Amino acid sequence: MARDSSLRKKSSAKSWRGHGVTKSVAFASALLIMDAALVFLIIYSVPYTKIDWDAYMSQVDGFLGGERDYMNLKGDTGPLVYPAGFLYVYSAIKFVTGGQVLPAQILFGIFYIVNLGIVLLIYLNTDVLPWWAFVLLSLSKRVHSLFMLRLFNDCVAMSLLHGALAFLLYQKWYSAIICFSAAVSIKMNVLLFAPPLLLLMLKALSVKGILYALLLAAFLQILLGLPFLVSNPIAYLTRAFNLGRVFIHFWSVNFKFVPEGVFISKGFSLTLLFTQLTLLLMFAHYKWCKYVLNLSCF
Secondary structure, three states: OHHHHHHHHHHHHHHHHHHHHHHHHHHHHHHHHHHHHHHHHHHHHOOOOOOOHHHHHHHHHHHHOOOOOHHHOEEOOEEOOOOHHHHHHHHHHHHHHOOOHHHHHHHHHHHHHHHHHHHHHHHHHHOOOOHHHHHHHHOOHHHHHHHHHOOOHHHHHHHHHHHHHHHHHOOOHHHHHHHHHHHHHHOHHHHHHHHHHHHHHHHHOOHHHHHHHHHHHHHHHHHHHHHHHHHOHHHHHHHHOOOOOOOOHHHOOOOOOOOHHHHOOHHHHHHHHHHHHHHHHHHHHHHHOOOOOOOOOO
């Protein structure tokens, strides 16, 4: 009797979880449709914000015109500071849109829905949110703005990063590392996600597997950057992967409260770097590896 009762409870729990998953998938699908309608309204009713699109197109024009020296690739906002993948992606975008803003907004609207779909897939698989909380993922004014009104390369880079996370959920390690490396080739700030990715690989792969994955990521970077590495390797490496670049205080979001003199100082950037590394080490030691006793952890 006790065994039958236990089996009934397990069956009931399994049925409840299955019902919950079905409800979550249905709600996520409906949310994608509703957000697609919102994307349409934003594109056709909210004025486009002119920031980097013209500069992107100028840089792409130089590349398509045969320029392979990063010292000579420039736009309205200054020299090109993104890795080679950026040029390939935005060259394709220019081919599809003709360099016009409205078609580009429509294309980025599609990117937004694809990105949201990947994020919803991640949350569905990790089961960390109730189904009704998915709506919070569609309420960000800033994310909608970045995709449809500013056409930033962050949108493509983060979509690829989210794709890498989705591959990780299915244990597709090499597909994930290729996707991650492709994201880095669009914008270098994706490297901020490298430490936890490395930690996951240390837990899941052999040393040989890790080395193979790292070589795969490096090979993709070399392959994409090869035309520029052949032309002027110093210019490419220092421009595309410039760790000492000073950002413009006016465009800051998180540190608007910091005085400009402090914001652009080397001491402030080194303090942020030290804080970031310290927090990563603390989380690795006390949280991520808390219950794992192997050589992969601290």
